[in-house]
Amino acid sequence: MSENFNPNSDSKKDRLPPGQKEIEEFPALSKGPVPQWPEDWKLQIFGTVKEEKRFTLSEIKKMPEVLTQRQDFHCVEGWSKLNLEWTGIRFKDLIGRVDVEKEAEHVLFHALDGYTTNLPLEVCLQDDILIAWKLNGEQIPPQHGGRVRTVVESKYAYKSTKWLSEIELLKEHKRGYWERRGYSDSADIWEENRFNK
Numbered sequence: 001m002s003e004n005f006n007p008n009s010d011s012k013k014d015r016l017p018p019g020q021k022e023i024e025e026f027p028a029l030s031k032g033p034v035p036q037w038p039e040d041w042k043l044q045i046f047g048t049v050k051e052e053k054r055f056t057l058s059e060i061k062k063m064p065e066v067l068t069q070r071q072d073f074h075c076v077e078g079w080s081k082l083n084l085e086w087t088g089i090r091f092k093d094l095i096g097r098v099d100v101e102k103e104a105e106h107v108l109f110h111a112l113d114g115y116t117t118n119l120p121l122e123v124c125l126q127d128d129i130l131i132a133w134k135l136n137g138e139q140i141p142p143q144h145g146g147r148v149r150t151v152v153e154s155k156y157a158y159k160s161t162k163w164l165s166e167i168e169l170l171k172e173h174k175r176g177y178w179e180r181r182g183y184s185d186s187a188d189i190w191e192e193n194r195f196n197k
């Protein structure tokens with residue numbers, strides 16, 4: 001449990017990125033209504049791969065790399081929710097089961113509500129990128145992206161994808177929903193990259 005907790009950041013103050021304020025509640029923010037979860041859901045991985053793959057949730061849950069990890073969650077609008085415990089699998093462990101082509105450099109995450117967000121593949125391979133199905137030991141509530149979402153601690157929250165449906169590998173850079181609407185492509189919380197310049 002909590003194995004990725006940063007020992008250098010015992011103080012909550014040190015863990016708050018510039019311009020962020022800690023809040024107690026955990027707001028749910030989305031561009032539209034909560035989508036229906038399809039009973040035949042499979043996570044599809046496609047694009048710059050030698051062979052497309054689909055994983056059911058029960059297949060993913062059985063993988064030996066499943067873990068619970070404590071993360072802080074930083075919204076670009078200025079609030080941070082500290083110490084959320086997510087259970088899931090690291091992106092890198094799942095993508096390790098896919099034959100990705102050498103030319104793949106970018107990732108576009110797709111969601112059931114039509115939301116998308118992009119990250120460099122290099123960033124996705126870091127330890128804080130999780131595909132999660134539990135929050136604080138319970139099924140993730142629908143408004144927070146249940147049953148399956150991603151979390152990305154080092155980036156503002158719009159880089160995380162609620163109601164995850166597909167992972168697209170790309171050669172070229174392609175912007176997601178908010179990245180096309182003025183939010184920063186890099187979204188680095190410590191550099192305070194909130195908006196595209």
Ligand SMILES: Nc1nc2c(c(=O)[nH]1)N[C@H]1C(S)=C(S)[C@@H](COP(=O)(O)O)O[C@H]1N2
Nearest residue numbers: 027028029030031111115144157158160162
């Ligand atoms: N599928 C999907 N994922 C999404 C969004 C969305 O509208 N749809 N909004 C993003 C934004 S802007 C934020 S701030 C976070 C909010 O996550 P939360 O509702 O769990 O707090 O989800 C992100 N992921």
Ligand SMILES: [Mo]
Nearest residue numbers: 029075076158
């Ligand atoms: Mo947001």
